[in-house]
Amino acid sequence: MLLLGLVTSFLFGFQAPVDTIPTKEVPTIYSLLTEDQRIEITESYEVTYKIERKFTIFSPDGLSHAFTSVFYNKLNDIENVEIEITDPLSGKTMEKAKTKDMTDAAIYSTSSIFDDNRHKYFEVNSSKFPIQVTITIETKSSTNFYLRDWVPVHRYNQKVLKSTLTVVYPEQIGLRYKAVNLLGERTQKTVDNKTEITWVEKDLPVQTPDLKKEDDHKLLLAPVSFALGDYVGKMEDWSGLAAWQFKLNEERKALPEDFQAKLVAMVKNASSEYEKIQILYDYLQKNYRYVSIQLGIGGWQTMLASDVVKYAYGDCKGLTNLMQAMLKAVGISSNYTLVQAGEDADDIEIDLPSTQFNHVILQVPMKEGQSPVWLECTSNSLPAGFLGDFTKNRHVLVIDGEGGYLTKTPSYNSLDWNTIYSKNEVKIDNNGDASIATRLKVDGNFAEDMLTVKQRLDTRQQRDYFNRNSPVAGLIIQQYELAVDHKDSLLLAEVSYDGFIQKFVQNTAKRMILKSFLGKVTDEMLVNNSLSQIDEYEIELPEVMEAENLPDNLSIEEDGISVTLSASLDGKNLHVKREVKLSISEEMTDESKSELIKRINALGSSNFYFIKNTAALRNE
16 A cells, blocks of 8 residues: 555645745656665675665656666676566566576677676566566675675666665674765674674655766775685785785796797897886787786786787786786886776775776886886887876776785876967968968877877778867868877877868958957866967968957966967968966866866957958049
């Protein structure tokens, strides 16, 4: 009867007096959820997960809420899955399904050739609403190395009536956790040397797509003692996790003697340690292919360095381990380093030492007073010392000998890593069309974008890219060249193109109007909080004209902010130059940054007006 009352209430609502109806829009509810999860950890480090979910689905939009996918691989087994779909109004069963009825599929990765990850899934279908879906899942893991996060609200437009998590574990194994935005209660008890902690969340707010990630409700879990395969460790602190990782790979760096001799010969004429690193890193990039290996403990343990040499491929662990072994062969020490990679990846929870990493890079300490050299060993194009968007500016765990420590990768936020220079020569004809010759040079982070264009786009796509991203509307590129290089770790790119612009200016009987053509500064250009940009335009007018509104030197000068715009006319040659130098504090809010961008762009947004100086006009 309680369920029937809830269903009726959510289907038909209730009539409230007009003056009591709230003005704030209430999110549409597609489903109700009650969930109970239980995690049991044994003394042998095995983990059993038991889940019971009860959904009430109100519309087709809510069917995906009950989609069931159960992951498995060599470390994780599916014990049982049962699904029952019923009519909550009549109580009649509409459909039942078990594990054998689910679809089995591989979980493919575009870069994996060794991967045992699979899942079984079941899609709920119904043309009748409401329906109730009850799902019970039991899985078993051979390791407590990974403990799943608890996120009570699974979907947008879902009302969670109650969600419960219970974790049972032996005291000697231990548990650590971090609660984020939890609103409910936590209880704890100990029975027979086992601790049982229960978290209960009730009546949670309905979430919508505009929810900020940091506002979600979740519980992060991590063990104290753990085992993966035959390797036992502790992760009470980051050093403990690093020591376990060191032990896992300790005996996997041996190289064939002839290969070691080859490496020594390669660097014998190098004049500095950095040059040695460059030579060996370049050799790795040219001779070894990246693949992903995710088989059991292979997700954390590297291939033998000798096997990577033999087969000429490896995953991030194998290639990094090989690079570390290669450097060791020429007398350079380095540190295997764990990182949470991804252009948009969140930083790790630094106050909860745990397995929050998905990638490996290499740190090469340099002489005292010098910054370490970082190597992205899966890249075949980045220079030694530049990590790029995939792993820059985030906390990493450096495996230093038999322990380790947290540090941050470089942010590349100085001006020399965020530089743009363009020189543009424009010639306007009597019809208002124009030819343009542009030379664009970009350094550091912006050059990485050009590297991506060069590697991933064919000639036609590259031309289209430059046409679309030109600050001048209507550009048609006729020929272009794109070159990417580096100076030590600084990535450099240069683009040169010739093109044609229709209706670059607007002509009237007495005037020529040159619309704003300076490229806009965008949020994306300031993601690193610094920018050095110079744009120069040499524009040849069709004839000598008089300028009506050439701006005087315009500028914005503030702490860490310098923007200038100048324009001058000499005969029929117009020279326009804009310089932007920004070194913005990381504390600047998004709103303040957006306001600054508006002010900068407003500085160069005005049209230029010229009075024609033809004989016909003079005779009028």
